[in-house]
Amino acid sequence: MKIMVAVKQVAALDEDFELQGDDRGVDPDFLIHDLNEWDDFSLEEAVKIKEAWSTPVEIVAVTVGPGGADEILRKCLAKGADRAVRVWEDAIEGSDPVAIARVLAAAAKREAPDMLFAGVQSSDQSCASTGIATAAFLDWPHAAVLTQLELAPGAKSAVFRRELEGGLLHEVEIQCPAVLTIQLGINTPRYASLRSIKQAAVKPVEVLSLADLSLSAADVGESGSASRVRSMYRPQKGSAQLIAGDAAAQAARLAEIIREFKGGSP
C-alpha cells in the first residue's frame, strides 16, 4: 500500500516583521519556517497505519516549495516517511491553494498512491483548501477534519469520524482511494530526535519540475490561482484600553463587553 502525505513548510512571523515594498507580502527575512503543525498529525497517522499492519506500506511525503522546504521533508523522513518528493519551479511562486492542489494532483497521478492525506489547514494562511481541492483534480472521494480513522491496507473503504463544532463527532464511511484531511489531536505525533533528522538528511529528496508532471506555468502561480493578493497590511491594533472607575463601574463595562460578544453567537 502507498500513502501519499502532502506536507507544507509554513512561515510564522517574527516579532517585528516588515512588509515588502509592494505591500503584498512580508519581507522574507522575518519569516520563521517549520513543518505545518497539522502535517505532523497526518504523517503520524500514516506511520501508525504502516506500523499496525504487516502488509508493507510505503509513505511518500510530498511538498510544493523551494529548496528550503527540504528541511521539513527531512523531518518527515526522520519520523517514518520512506521517500520524499519536492516540486518546484519559480513559476509556482504566488500560487494559492487551488494552484498548489493542481500540482499535488499531478504528483499524485505520478505516484499512484492508494490514499492521500493532508492537514486540515496550514498554520500560516489557514485556507483549509489544498487537500480537498486536490481531491477534485483527482476526482477522488474526500473528507475533511478527521479526528479518528480506521483504514486497512487494500480495503475498499475506510471508516472515520470528523470533528464537528461543539465537540460532536460524525461517523462516515468512505470509498477508497480517497483524500482525507487530518485534524489536530487525532494521534500523538512522535518526536523526531535531532540525531534521526541528521541521519535522514542522507536520504535523497526527489525534486520535480512542472514539466515532470506535465504541467505548464499557466497552471500555477497567479494565473492558476482562484484569488489574487491585492494588498497585505497590519490590522489595527491598540494597546489595552484601560477601563476606569471603581470596581462596580469596571464590572459594568466588562459586562457590556461580554454581552456584546455573546450577542453575536448563536
Added chain:
Amino acid sequence: MSGVLIVAEQRRGELRAQSLELITAAQAIRRAGDAVAIAVIGAAPDALAPALRLAGVDEILTIKVDAAEFDPETVEGALCAVIAEREPDVVLIPHSVDSFGYAAALAAKLRLGFATDVFNVQRIDGELVATRGGYGQKVNVDVDFPGKRTVLLALRGNVFKPPEQAASPRITAFPAPAIASRSRSRDFIELPAGDDVDMTGAEFILSIGRGIGEEANVGQFRELADAIGATLGCSRPIADAGWLPKSRQVGQSGKTASACKLYIAMGVSGAIQHLAGMKHVSTIVAVNSDANASIFGVAKYGIVGNIFEVANELRKLF
C-alpha cells in the same frame, strides 16, 4: 449572470445559525438589481425554509437530496447544478467544518474565484474584494478575483450579525441531479462531558491565575464563569497546585485557546508561557491589581483593580 447565492448549512434537521450571518454579508456586496437567494440542501429541506424568511433574502431554494446529513459530493453535485443554472456572481457559504469538506473541491471543479475564512467583503470600483487573515492572523490580506465569473467565499463565523427582521421571500424547489456519492453518513457521537473540557474549542474563556491566592477562592471564579457563560480556564500555577484539573490550563504547557474570541484573565500576570496560549485571542480583557503585569500588553481592555471586588460586582450583573 448575477446575484448572490447563499448556501445554508443544516445538521440533524436543524439549520446552523452561522448560515444566517451570510445574509447580512450578502447585503454588503449585492449590486442594484441583484437577487439574493439562499439554498438549503437536505432530505427534508422544506422544513428548514421558514427559518430563512428574513429580510435581505429574495428567494429560498430548497434542494432535496437523498443524503439526510452532510455529504461532500452530494453538496458539490447540487451546487454545481444550481451555479450552472443561476450563474450567481458570488456564492457565500459558512467557513465551517462542513464547508472544509467541499468548498475547495467545488471551487476547483468549477474554476471559481475562491477565498476562505473571510471576515470582510466589499466592492471596490465594482470589484469584489475579500479580506482574510494571513501568517497566523498577524496580517490582513485583501484578495480579489480578476477574471472569475463566479466567486465562492467562505465567511468566518461571529463576524456578521444575522438579520433580525422577517420577510417573505419566495420559495422554489430546485431539482437536484442524481448524485452517486462515494461516502455514507453513519452516525453522530456525542462526547461525554466529564471534565474533559474542551479549552481549544471554547470561544469564551475566563481564566484565573496566581492572583486568586488560595485554592479556596477557586469556587468563586468557577461560579462566576458559569454565570457569565464562560469556560473556566487557568494558568499553570493553578493547575500545578492541583486547584483545577490540567485540562483547564491555558498556555504553552496547557491548551491553546484556539477558538477563543473573548478571553477574560483575572489575576493572571501574563507570563510568557501563558501568553503563548491566548495572546492571539481577538478580545482579551485583563483584570489585575498590578498595573505593570505583562498581560496588559496583549489585552484589548484592561482593568487595574482588586480582582475579587471586580468579580463580585460582575457576578451581580448576571
Added chain:
Amino acid sequence: MSRTDAATRILFEAFPTAEVRLFYLLSCVAIAVFGYGVYVQIRKYRRGAAFDLDGGVWRRLADMIGTILSHRTIGRRDPAAGAAHRLIFYGFALLFIGTSTITLQYDFLEPLFGVRFWQGEFYLIFSLVLDVAGVALVGGLVYMMYRRGWLRLPKLDYARPDRAPGDPDFDRPQYRREDWAFLWVLVIIGCTGYLLEAARLVWLQARPDVWDTRWWSPVGAMLAEACVSLGLTERGGALLRHGLWWFHGLIALAFIALIPFTKVKHIFTSAASLLVRDPQAAQRLPRIPESQAQPGVQKITDFTWKQLLNLDACTKCGRCHEACPARAVGAPLSPRDVILSLRDFAKSTLESGAIPAAAELDVHGKSPGQVAQETLWSCRTCMACVEICPVAVEHVPIIVQMRRKLVEDGAMDPLLTKTLQTIHKTGNSFGESKRKRAAWTKGLPFPVKDARKEPVDVLWFVGDYASFDPRNQKVTQTFAALLHEAGVDFGILFESESNAGNDVRRVGEEGLYELLANANVAAMAGASFKTIVTTDPHSYNTIRNEYPDFGGKYQIQHYTSLVRELIADGRLRVTSPLEYRVTFHDPCHLGRFNKGYEAPRDVLKSLGCELIEMGRSRANSFCCGAGGGRIWIPDPVGAEKPAQNRIMEAAAIPGLEVYVVSCPKDLTMFEDALKTTGNEGKFVVKELIELVREAVPARQSVGAPA
C-alpha cells in the same frame, strides 16, 4: 637464646601431615573458587561496551591510594561511619598483611632461601600490632552492627521509591541477609582468632617462650587467663586449639573463596572504581561516539565496562539515596536503587556462560532489575549522588545515557517534547523570536556593546531565562548597570546567542545539544573577547566543562567571582551596607558542580549581610528541582516540590529576612515556593545581584567609557 629471641609461632604445630596437606588442598580450592569468581566478574565487565580511560595511570593510582588511606570519602557527612570503617579497614588490612607476611616466610622465603624473620622481637611486636588490629576490626564491626540494627538509619532502609508493594523486587531481603552475614562472618573470624590465640596459649603454657611472652598478644592472653580460671587444661587447650584452628581456617577460606560472589568484593571493586573515577563525571557528559548506531543505553551491554564496574562498587551505603532531592519529595527515584537494580540485572544476565538474547538485555521497564521511565525522568541531574558517593559511582551519566534512548524513542512528557522542538526552532526554550533575545537591553540608559561587532574585554553570556523571563530580566538589567558603573568593558552576542544547552544535554537530546553547542561556539568564534562572564550557572557549567569538547575553550567565570573582584578592587563601592539576616542557596551548577562556594559568600560579607547557613549548604545544597529538564516537565499535582522543601528549611531560620540565590531558575522556583508554602511576607527571595545593587546605589560610571 633468650625467651624473647626464641619467641615465634610454629605453624601447623602438632598437626598430622595429612591435615596440613588437606589444608593446603583446601586453600588451593578456595583460591581456585576465588579465581573463578574473579574471572566471572571480569568477564561480565568485558561484556560491556569499550571505553578509553584517559589521564595518567600513576596519578589515578596515587589519587586512589590517597582516598582509600585517608577514608576521606567515607567520613563525609557521617563521621561515625568513617571512623568505624577506618577501624575495620586498617584492622583487616593489617591482619591481611600479617597473614601474608607469615605466608611469605613460611611458604617462600624459608623453604627456598632459608630466611626467617618472623621471630623474636619482630614476632612479638607483630603479635601486638595484629591483636590491636583485631580489636579495631571487631570494634568497628560491632559499631556497624549497632548502626544497622539499633540506630536504624533511614539511609540504610532498603525501602525503595521506584517499586510498589507487590512488585517482585519491591523488598530485597537478600540484601539484608548478605549485610548481616558479612558482618557476622568477619566478627566470628575475628573472635575465633582471639579464642584460637587463647587456646594455643593455654595449650602451650608450659613453654616459657610462649607463656612468658603472652602479653604481647593482650587479648589472647586475657582470654587465656579467663579460660584457665574457668578450668581449661593444657589438654583441653590443645583440643580447643585444634578444633578452632580448623573452624577459623575453614571460615576464613570460605570467606576468601566467596569474595567475588558477595558484598565483600567491594574491597576490589570500590578501589577499582576509585581508580577509574572521572572527576568531571556529571559536569562533563560523554559524547555519543560516531561508531555507535543507537544513541544511549538500551541493553545492559551498552554500558561501558567502567559503568558495570561502578555498579559493583556500590556498597549500599545509602548516601546518594539520602542526598537525592527527587527522592526527598517522594518521586520514584533513588539513585541507589537505579544502581542496585542495574547491578542485579547485570548479575542475572551477564554472569552466566552465554549472554542471553538481545531482547532479554533491555534495561528499560518495570521488571526486576529494570529501570522505569518515571524513575529516569525524575532526576534533576543535580549530582548530589555523584558528589557524595564514597566509591565514585557515577549515577548521573548512567541516567542521562538511558534518557538518550528514551528521547530517541520519543518517550517523554509532551511538554518536554514541545520544549525541545521549540528550542530547535528558536534557539530558546521560551519560543520567542531570536531577535527578542536582547530586548531587555532596550530599557537601559546606556548602549550595550555588540561583541560580534567590536572587541570587548568581557563577553557576557546571558542565557535564556535571564534574557526572556520578565522577573529575571530585571536582574539582568541590574547586572548590566553594575558592570557599566564599574567600568567593565563588556558586550553580549545579541541574537547570535542560543540556549547554552546544559539542560538539553542532561535531558538526553544529544543531537540538539550538539547543534546548540556548535552554534554558540561559532558565534563566540566570531567575537573578540578575553573572558566570559555569565549570570547563569547552567550555562557556566556547560561552557566551562563541555564546550572544550566542541572546540570552545574559554576563560569563564560566574558573575559572583567577577563581582567579588569588582568589590575587592574598589570598582564597585559598597556605600550602603545591608544589615539583613540572610541565607544563601548554593546553586547546583555553580556550587556542587564547579566548587564555586566562596565567591557569593565573600560578596555577601562585603555587603554587610549576616549570613546564616542552612543545614544543607555548599556541597550538600538541596536542589531547587528545576535541573535535568524538570523545569520543562510538569510536577505531579499535590506532591511536594524540592523548592518547597528547601524554603521550609530556610523558614526554620529565626529572623531570616532574605533568601539569596544566584541562578535565574532558582529565582523563579523559589519565589513560587515562597508563595505556595505560605511564607510570603515572612522573608523575601532575592538575587545576589539585587542585594549588590542595594548596597552599591546607582551613580556615575567610573573609569572606562560606556
